[in-house]
Each structure stands twice: as structure tokens, then as C-alpha cells.
């Protein structure tokens with residue numbers, strides 16, 4: 292087994308050493324799709340364990356010898372982002388079988404959020420327009436810090452309402468880029484969020500204000516990128532027979 296445990300969380304060593312056991316015994320399943328996330332209580336605190344799907348053979352080899360596993364990248368990138376922008380990173384662990392990656396886990400602090408940005412994008416939240424504006428501000432802050440979340444989708448932004456304002460945190464951070472962003476990088480980052488132009492307009496208008504750019508032009512460009520993305524996705528699905 293290969294693992295890293297954050298210095299602040301050394302008291303969690305027994306949890307990391309027996310991660311599979313703790314994961315299996317938890318009955319609080321947060322999310323179950325390709326990967327599975329469960330909440331585990333340990334020493335009176337709640338943590339989220341993300342168990343990654345075991346990749347196909349080629350990637351089991353690649354994640355061993357050519358690139359870091361998703362579990363390690365989640366841990367490294369969360370540390371790089373810092374606790375202000377994502378749930379606090381606690382540890383990751385990887386196990387191997389016959390020299391190939393087998394099970395891998397990423398542990399973070401459980402973040403008690405109110406809803407994901409999905410509920411705002413689909414207007415379930417009554418004051419959605421206000422939260423969308425603040426979300427534009429949050430995204431602008433990420434971009435100004437040279438951060439590109441390459442999986443910026445509705446389930447990956449957690450929202451918590453506080454007296455001081457709305458708090459946003461990103462999850463699913465194994466695909467990040469840290470670099471100066473071009474305008475195209477910035478606008479393309481919004482394409483997976485919504486198919487609704489009016490919703491996009493609320494976000495982009497505020498983003499354009501922060502960039503001191505022309506609102507109509509930025510919106511037109513973002514919609515063009517979004518349509519390009521949707522067409523490409525539709526074509527991919529068609530080729531796969533979905």
C-alpha cells in the first residue's frame with residue numbers, strides 16, 4: 292500500500308491503515324456511480340472517503356508507472372487549492388495487485404453544504420439569480436488565481452449559505468490545470484454547467500463586469516463555445532449508440 296496522510300491528521304493513521312474496512316462498514320453512502328463516496332466518523336469528526344473505480348488494464352499500468360492515480364491527484368490538487376476553495380484534504384491511499392493499481396481512495400473532511408450548484412442552475416433555489424452572481428464571482432476568483440477546474444459540472448460545486456454570504460467549494464478535483472488562463476479557457480469553463488441561455492446570461496453578465504469586458508460579446512462567445520461542446524457531445528453519444 293502507498294499512502295500519504297496530512298500532518299494535521301496523524302491521529303487518523305488507523306483509519307488509513309484499514310481504509311477498506313472503514314469504507315465497507317459505513318452505511319452513509321453520499322454518491323454511488325462510477326466512483327463511490329461514503330461518510331465515515333472517526334474520533335468525533337466526519338470524513339468523506341471516495342473509492343475510485345478500478346480502472347481498465349492499461350490505466351492500471353499507467354497509473355502505476357506513467358502518471359499519478361486519481362486518488363493522489365485529488366489529494367495533491369486539494370492541498371494546492373487550499374481549504375478555502377475545497378473540502379480539506381486528509382489523505383489518499385493506493386493498493387496494488389501484481390504491480391498494477393488496484394483499489395484507491397481519497398479522504399477529505401466532510402463539508403456540510405446546503406445544496407450543489409445544480410439546484411441553483413435549475414432554479415430550484417428561490418433566490419437563484421443572486422447565488423448565480425456570487426457563483427460568477429467565485430469562478431472569477433478561481434480563474435484569477437490561475438486555476439482551471441477541468442470537470443466544472445453541476446455536481447462538483449458545493450454551496451453553503453452563511454450570514455456573511457454564500458460559500459462555494461469545489462470537489463472532484465483530479466483534473467485541474469494551474470496556468471494563466473486565456474479568454475477561451477475562461478469561457479469554455481462554463482460550457483458544462485447549463486443549456487439554458489438565460490441562466491448563462493446571469494452568470495456571464497456578472498463575470499464580464501468583473502473582467503471589465505463587454506457583456507453581450509462575452510455571452511455570445513460563451514454560447515458559441517457551449518453549443519460547440521453540446522454538438523460534440525451529441526456526436527460522441529451517437530457514435531457510441533446511446
Ligand SMILES: Nc1ncnc2c1ncn2[C@@H]1O[C@H](COP(=O)(O)OP(=O)(O)OP(=O)(O)O)[C@@H](O)[C@H]1O
Pocket residue numbers: 321322323324325326327328339341378399400401402403404407446447462463464
Ligand atoms: N468532502 C465532501 N463533503 C461533502 N460532500 C462531498 C464531499 N466530497 C464529495 N461530496 C459529495 O459527493 C458527490 C460526488 O463527489 P465527486 O464529484 O467527487 O464524485 P464523482 O467523481 O463525480 O463520482 P462519479 O464520477 O462516479 O459520478 C458530490 O457531488 C458531493 O455531493
Ligand SMILES: [Mg+2]
Pocket residue numbers: 446447462463
Ligand atoms: Mg463529480
